[in-house]
Every structure is written in structure tokens, then in C-alpha cells.
Amino acid sequence: MSDKHNPSDPVFPSSKTDAAAASHVSSSPQTESEAYKLAFQDTDFLLRDDLRPVRFQLELLKPELLMNEAKIASLFVVYGSARVPEPAKAQEKLANAKTDWDRRVAERLVAKSRYYDEARKLARIASRFPVDEDGQRHFVVTSGGGPSFMEAANRGAHDEGKESIGLNIVLPHEQLPNAYITPDLSFQFHYFALRKMHFLMRARAVAVFPGGFGTFDEMFELLTLIQTGKVRRIPVLLFGKEEFWDKVVDLEALALEGTISKEDLDLITWCETAEEAWAEVCRVYDACDRMDV
Template sequence: MTNNNPPKRVFPAAKVDAQAARHVPSSPQTESAAYKLAFQDNDFLLREDLRPVRFQLELLKTELLLDEANIASTFVFYGSARVPEPAKADELIEAARGDKAKAIAESLKAKSRYYDIARELAQMVSQYPLDDEGKRHFVVCSGGGPSFMEAANRGAIDMGKETIGLNIVLPHEQLPNPYVTPDLSFQFHYFALRKMHFLLRARAVAVFPGGFGTFDEMFELLTLIQTGKMRPMPILLFGREFWNKVVDFQALADEGVVSQHDLDLITWCESAEEAWSAVRAHYREGKHERG
């Protein structure tokens, strides 16, 4: 007689022992931290010596959950957390006190038009169909915060699609924006692991006006492609007037510290349609092979 039942586990699952460990009788030995199962001992896991393990956990948790959600590739959005959506831009100006503060508020208002562009682009890319294996592509992914990140997640939700937020613990609390899909809302301790997850599945990156964080993420991506550590992908830079004011890209080439060809890694955009057309053209031309 054939037994079609799967074989029983030889050893109890960690989950089973973790549950059993909660019900051991109290004694001086069992009350000691040394007696805790290693994977249930938070103080142990937070030791400096365990940093490599925490690295692995932050890599694995997000990786496994995105795999389980059938997300094969992402469309990443970078940008400032400080630029208001257009409907709130005037409130920022009214609240400003002093000429300098008002000038800054006016500048932020001028950039607020890109909020709607980010939202529109996210709406477009979220409609990309499933592949033959049921995998999802160009899933909208942001840092999970406000402003352009919120606009990106919001655009995906507009279309009834799930969307990813990769948040990070900061000294001042930063909650995920309300448009991030709860089951795809991740929190990181290590910037390095968060940045890895931004790019592991990325097939295109949209970069909106931003500050140090946006610079960090954008220039790291440009460096990875420039040095051959990543295959080229569309890097869509929005707000040419802003970027050319704060970074003289051509001067870098003129000074010889990058090649003129390196500047071709950037695709300048001012509309969602322009950006999505550039992405589709890139992959039509067979530039999508991944290493």
C-alpha cells in the first residue's frame, strides 16, 4: 500500500520550540537571559557582534516577502520629502515668516508641480501587465515617505495596484505615507540594505528634485552603472532647471573627471509621458538583459 502522505519532520520546527519555550516552569536557570533561545533573545541579536546577522536578516526579510508577492521588477521613485503637493503649496507660503522663508516656500511651490507628474507616471507604470509566469513588473517602489514618494505610491493606488515603501528609522519619526500597501511596507535600520533593495529589482528609476538623500541615491546608481557593476537602465531626471542649478554636470565632463559619454546615462524628462516613452524605448531596443 502506497503512502502518499509527506514524511514527518525529524526535528521539531523552530516555531514549535519557540512556542514551547514560552511555557517552561520558572526557576533561576530558566529566568536567566542565557536560557532564551538565541533567535528569541533580542538583547543577544542587538549585540554589536551580531551586526552581520542583522545585515542578513534585513536583506532576507524584504527579499523573501517580495518574492512571495510575485514582484519580479520595480520602478523606483527618488525625490525630496519636503516639496508639498500643489494643493498645500500656498499654505506653506502663508505660514512662512520673513523674506528668506517666503522665498524658500515659493521655490518649493514651484517644484510642487512634479508631485502630479510623479503620480501620473506611477499610474502609467502600474498598468504594466503580468508576464507569462504571473510575475509583476514595474511595481512602484518609493522610500515610503511624503512628497514625491507619496505621489508615487498614491499613483499606484489610484490604479488599484499594490505599491512598495522602503522606510528607514530616523531620529525624527517618519511614518510610511498612507498609500503604501501595508504588506509591502518595510522598515530598515541599515541605509546600505535599504539602498540594495531599491536597486535589486529596479528596471527604471525616476529622480525628482531633492536634497542630500536624493543626491546619495542618484549618484550611487550612476556610479554603479558607470563602473559596470549594474547594467544600464533608464535614469529619468525630472526638473532640468533645478538640477543644472545645483549640479553642473557638464562641468564634470569638461574637467575630465567623468567622460562625456557618462552624461548619456541621464535621460532628462519634464512629463510622465516622456519618461514612460523613454523606458519603453530602452527595453524595445533590447537593453534589458540583467546580470
């Protein structure tokens, strides 16, 4: 057997090697103690409050490393409600409404449900963006991993036979990832802050569909980061100006009140169709002329 080594071979054994060796130690009061566990295999230790900074780092690193390995260079992010059904299911909800309030809400859901189809179509278009000469993937469709508009986005990529990402979050009530996310790119987060960071670290365009508190949180954080120069400007594509946004928030009033500048309103591109949204992406990124949409 040769005793020669490659200069690039590591000197220390890998963590996997040490973990395997640790699993075969003889049983004794000392080796059975919690203290004897390797730190990275000690779940109770990792879940201590004192280890929160380490968990932050792990939650930052895991998706980052796996996306790098998958050669994902940039994302097309889709924000939106988890509660707006696709059109057929919205009609069912209206038909089954029992009270006046339920009927009014169902009617509004029906009105917004058409954007499910636009989200799906937009994801299909983005998923056709070609892989570059280095094998890097761009405008990879990414959602929060849940139902409604998030599902529509992953579903659109799935229609094209392309991979898509889901960034799910642990919630008190069950929220499973939708069935259209690529399994190896289906991530789960504990920390909202790190989840939002991963949305934006690779984002090159963000489409925002009607939504609730979570969608508002994500949208206004992005607009704030662009406004303050913390991230460079990217297309922020809002769907449903008259149907939804003008009814629930008066952005022009913010400018008239002097709490934002009039120019800040230009950070938003209003859209009604997937084609309009993608046209703005192509205006910003010249490389879109490589596509046959």
C-alpha cells in the same frame, strides 16, 4: 493512527514548534535566566554589537523573501525630496511665509510642486503594466515611503488600485510611512546601505525628482554603479533639468573637468512629464507595447 510519513516531511521540528514548546517550560532559576532563551527569541542578544553581521543578513533577507512571496519581479523606483508639498499645500506655504527667506524658499517649492503631479501620473502609468503569464509583477512602484514625491508615487499606484512598496528608514526624528503604501509591502530599515540595495536589486527604471542630500546620495550611487559596470544600465529619469538640477549641480562641468567622460552624461534621460519618462522606459523594454496607456 498511521505512522507513515511523506518523504518531503522535515526531520527536525520547525522553529515555531520549538518556540511554542519553550514557552511552556517549568519555572526555575535555570529556565528564567537570559542564557536559557532560544537565541532567535533573545532580543538583547540579537542587539549586541557582535551580532551586527546577523542583523545585516536579516535586513537583507526579510524584504527579499516577502517580495518573492508577493511575486514581485521588478520595480519602478522613485527617488525625491521629502519636503516638496503637492501644489495646493505649496501655495499655502507661500501664503503663510513670514520672512523674505521663507518667501523665497516657498516660491521655489511652488515651482517644483508641479512634479508631484508628474510623479503621481508616472506611478499610475507604471502600475498598469500587466502581470506576466507566471503571475510575476513588473515595474511595481517603489518609493522611500515618506511624504512629497515618495507619497506621490505610492499615491499614483493606489489610484490604480495596485500594490506599491515603501522602503522606510529609522531616523532620529519621526518618519512614518505614507498612507498609500500597501501595508504588507511597507518595510522599515535600520541600515541605509541595505535599503539602497533593495531599491536597486529589482529596479528596472528609476525616476529621480528634485531632492536633497538623500536624493543626491541615491542618484549618484546608482550612476556610479552603472558607470563602473556593477549593475547593468537601466533608465535613469531625471525630472526638472532647468527648474532644479542645472541650478544645484553642474554635471557638464564634471565632464569638462575630465573627472567623468562626456558619454557618462548619456546615462541620464532628462524628463519634464510622465509621458516622456515612460516613453524612454518603453524604448528600452520592448514589452511596453503590451500596454494600453
